[in-house]
Amino acid sequence: MARSDVDVCSIVFFFFILHCAASHQRHSVHKPCKRLIFYFHDIIYDGTNAQNATATLVGAPQGANLTKLTGNNHFGDLAVFDDPITLDNNLHSPPVGRAQGMYFYDKKEFYTAWLGFSFVLNSTNYLGTLNFIGADPLLQTTRDISVVGGTGDFFMARGVATISTDAYEGEVYFRLKVNIKLYECY
Amino acid sequence: MARSDVDVCSIVFFFFILHCAASHQRHSVHKPCKRLIFYFHDIIYDGTNAQNATATLVGAPQGANLTKLTGNNHFGDLAVFDDPITLDNNLHSPPVGRAQGMYFYDKKEFYTAWLGFSFVLNSTNYLGTLNFIGADPLLQTTRDISVVGGTGDFFMARGVATISTDAYEGEVYFRLKVNIKLYECY
């Protein structure tokens, strides 16, 4: 049995190493288990566009009103939104779901915002939700936020979403492109 | 040694497969490592109930006030809350903790909200916190949101919470049932 014992030991050791290596590989490879690209469209209420608006200011600093973004790079403006999500950059494409949540501008010196929202997807391809939070330094071409959870088809998902401002019109409309890379899929 | 080498190889291969299978099983089985059911009770301030209220509006769109939910399905109303958590559906049962956070209504066409909150549990059974975010489409019987983290007895927890409106009275009181399923337990 002696040789067998040695075998077992070395195999144990071998698998122990293998197990450790495998555990760490899961982390270092950084290959998404799922990729998705969506666009969402935000039309902010300005006092005149109640029919089309998908977002409204609900908070603002002292002295500001809720139909006009503040000066100071919109510092202190807080909006809640329910925006259509599309597969391409056309506002009028059939929506595959809604982006629902909030953003607020948190800096006086230049534009930067913070986002907390969900994608509620309801299409032939996907039924479920993805939940996001993160800082949105608007002046950078791309910004990374966290996908912190998901439900339905995105059960327990985690990942990183790279967002970019695909277009904007004055202070009423902007369109975000969201490049979602999930690294934990169940 | 030839046969032994073959054995080792096949065993390596076997365990490699086993390891891969096990890794994926962790994801596909979808069996919670912990289940919990709680109720929480929200009494929103309406200008007359300061003694009992556990929530108050702190944001609303232009033209609205903070003691009355807006028309338009409460679109734009933002509330912060500190609600008692109970083990059954009785508001007067001894609370086992507090649900603390915010919700806001984000759609004009029908009721839907967004939630960001924590369960701060402090009972003989549980001491710790669970943190939640997610969309809350109130018109659906059940809604899934994400458990994105935890502390104390819920250290590093992740999961899905299925919420349902257990009862409501006018526009002042509602009770949510929260069915928590954790899939990552430390």
Add this chain to the structure above:
Amino acid sequence: MARSDVDVCSIVFFFFILHCAASHQRHSVHKPCKRLIFYFHDIIYDGTNAQNATATLVGAPQGANLTKLTGNNHFGDLAVFDDPITLDNNLHSPPVGRAQGMYFYDKKEFYTAWLGFSFVLNSTNYLGTLNFIGADPLLQTTRDISVVGGTGDFFMARGVATISTDAYEGEVYFRLKVNIKLYECY
């Protein structure tokens, strides 16, 4: 071959146990894969300090204004902030990044708040973001919140952050110490 079969079986069983044990060890050891300590500095706008303020109230309950924290333990006050992060407790140390997000006070009976924010780090040592949410019961010496995600150098991070009020001056300035322990590092 009989003995070999037995060997394989017992080894399979052995590794199965080993695998299970290892899987659970990953959870039970609770040793951070990364530790970080930072301070951040919040100067709330009070109507007179626009030059220095790093935070402003943007929401408050009925009857309150946005340049003065409410009575009732600030119940209902909602602030957004963009605070400098330093490596030591000196407000005037060179910042290594910005803490950006919001907090609100959610209880009438005593001080307690809720936090949703990001660390946007931009120094020689770290480039990336960490995202946090959680309850902040201010009267406790230390409070644990969740690190729910990260990007850049903190790609996909998860963990627990222990926060403590390091200092405060009246109702205008407070400094939080944040002891970050990551338990999932990629």
